[in-house]
Amino acid sequence: MATDPSEELKNLRTTMASIEAVLDLGKLRAQIADLEEQASAPDLWDDQAKAQAVTSKLSGLQAELNRFSTLNRRLEDIEVLFELGQSEGDEDALAEVQGELVDVSKAVGELEVRTLLSGEYDAREALVTLRAEAGGVDAADFAEMLLRMYTRWAERHNYQYEVYDTSYAEEAGIKSATLTVKAPYAYGTLSVEQGTHRLVRISPFDNQGRRQTSFAGVEVVPVVEQSDHVDIPxxxxxxxxxxxxxxxxxxxxxxxxxxxxxxxxxxxxxxxxxxxxxxxxxxxxxxxxxxxxxxxxxxxxxxxxDALKDDSSGSWGNQMRSYVLHPYQLVKDLRTNYETGNTTAVLDGDIDEFIEAGIRWRKQRENS
Known part of the structure; x- marks a missing residue:
């Protein structure tokens, strides 16, 4: 990073302005106000499904607004600290600016990725289905590892989720499972996870301790928003x-x-x-x-x-990520080439960098 962070601050401010335009804060606040009014209705919980939908959407939009507002305040504080450090020649203040810029730049980059989600269904909640593919009991175990990875990812972000339709394998792991991630833009975010995931490791189910390769499929579709009433003019x-x-x-x-x-x-x-x-x-x-x-x-x-399943950039059956636990430790996305040696963190839900790289990669393909 440059010694003089003024240029980076200028770039971050420009990025934040474009993010603000895309988020449309006025519309966002109006949506929140409307949902708050619905949530305060005394008869809200007479219809539990509707109540849960209202409160879940309200929570998500409030978190989205708070995320932008908090990040904007942090950037303002850094700008003030930088001006103070420059005017008074305070090296400690300037060093603090450098440190803060690292964290804020990362957070702004993550928020910018959210603005790349402009597809017709990107704002929807996500329905994620995992299936064990080739590899026998290792594949079933791997499918369960991926299920845990996605639920841990949701927990890291305080996203509500529900796991259902779990089909357990006979020896270990799962044949298949479906979970719903109940958060705004969950579909747009997780859709880049769709495809075939590959695991290479020493099999815990092999008496001879041989290395095994197994596969699990991830399918992501948007949750369909329906009401029981059709308005007919x-x-x-x-x-x-x-x-x-x-x-x-x-x-x-x-x-x-x-x-x-x-x-x-x-x-x-x-x-x-x-x-x-x-x-x-x-x-x-x-x-x-x-x-x-x-x-x-x-x-x-x-x-x-069905068309989204067929046309997805990470279509069912396409190998998109490799998890190698032996003879070395490496998780690598085969589309973006993003990789990390911290396999434990990834399988514990730390997949934001992979998702961000995937979203940027997809946007580049759309624009090319």
Whole structure:
């Protein structure tokens, strides 16, 4: 680092300004205020699923705002300390500036990576599925090691997560497991972890102590955000009324009470003539249309999720990271070439550097 940190301070301030623009702090504060109002409603916990969604999102957005604000204050303090050290020739103050700049530069770099997450689904929570692949019991054990790695990573960041659908292997480890990471931008962050991970080590399950290579697959998809209600604008509907008729053409009644509703954008047509009044038939027809449109939306969202699996830069089956525990210690990302010899820390959830490198690598590919 240069002896005079003024240029670095200037660069950090420029980066923080661009981060602030991307985060859109005004919009962020408005979202927080709205969620705080929802969270204070006395009947919030009458619907536990909704309450958990509101409080989880509120916590995440508050943490995001606090992260930026805290980092901005730290940078301001360093700028003041630097000016003071320069004006008074205080070498101790200038040395402190140098030390603080190392930490703040790293933190600003991490926050900048967050602004690179601009994909359609990047802001979503993440659904991570791990599967043991080739390697027998070692692969099952490795899959469980990766599950622990990701849960520890979530704990390091105070992210809520839930593990479910765990299928345990017979001897040791897991055949598969799924966890949801409930944090803003969890999908955008973890999506670069998708692919095949490889472990090389002396197998603890081999009586002869031989070196084994095993594989585990990581799949990451965004959590689908759905509500049970589909808002249908009136101008998208054509409503026709007609006289109900029974079997053999016999009239059910003599009034125009049957209702046929056509949803113009989709072409879906529903009708109802079972009720005695036009109002009741219309309500029943709308309920059927709601259900049909909700199902269509689910199918479309599932198709998008499937496309994300197929088109991901770290597609299922592509080897993307190697964990070597013998004859030397090394974890290396095969796309970015980022590596570290501290395998213990990585398997304990210290994977931020790998994730950051992966996000930057992906952005470069998108821009090339």
């Amino acid at each position: 009136e101008d998208e509907l054509r409503v026709d009324v007609y006289r109900s008729s029974g079997p053999g053409g016999q009239g059910v009644n003599t009034t125009d009470s049957a209702v046929r509703i056509t949803h113009l954008p989709s072409g879906i047509v529903v009708s109802c003539q079972n009720e005695r009044s036009q109002i009741q038939n219309r309500a029943s027809a709308m309920a059927v249309l709601q259900a049909k449109l909700l199902q269509r939306r689910r199918e479309e969202e599932q198709a998008k999720m």
